[in-house]
Amino acid sequence: MATKLVQWLTGLSLFFSVWASIVFDLVPVSFDQRIYQVVLPLPIYLVIAFGCYALAVVGYRTATFNDCVEAAEELKEEIMQAKADLKKKGLKMS
């Protein structure tokens, strides 16, 4: 299992080699002029798509933001335990 970095680098280099081979005419295959027009801004398109996805996730998490009641109770309990433990060991609390 490769690390995430290696996965991303592999995917990106694969994408960019295919993209460059089409845009810079490195392969002896000719496409329709309209295909070139779509392929040329593809990296920017991917960046914008990722940005839209990130924005949508932020908005969705804002809309469905939740209180963590159980976690708050648990945290309070742990604070009490820690305070009691520290007091037992001779720490003075204000």
Add this chain to the structure above:
Amino acid sequence: MATGSDRILGLCIVATAGLLFAYYTIWVIFLPFVDADHVIHNLFLPRVYAITIPIVAGVIALGCLGVFVGLLAAGKKKQN
């Protein structure tokens, strides 16, 4: 718990992202396959802008970020 205004704000952000994505997808991916004299072309800027606007905006954003981080670093150095 998310209040009503939080929910509205969140949904507005999601809608903005969706609209932006749909508009840009139509502009970049589908428009080359539509006839050049079709009315839909009136709704979009010339095709060069589909590339130049994101690049210029990205350069400006990264520049602002760099200046901001640089100012923070300079301020920190002065304090020490």
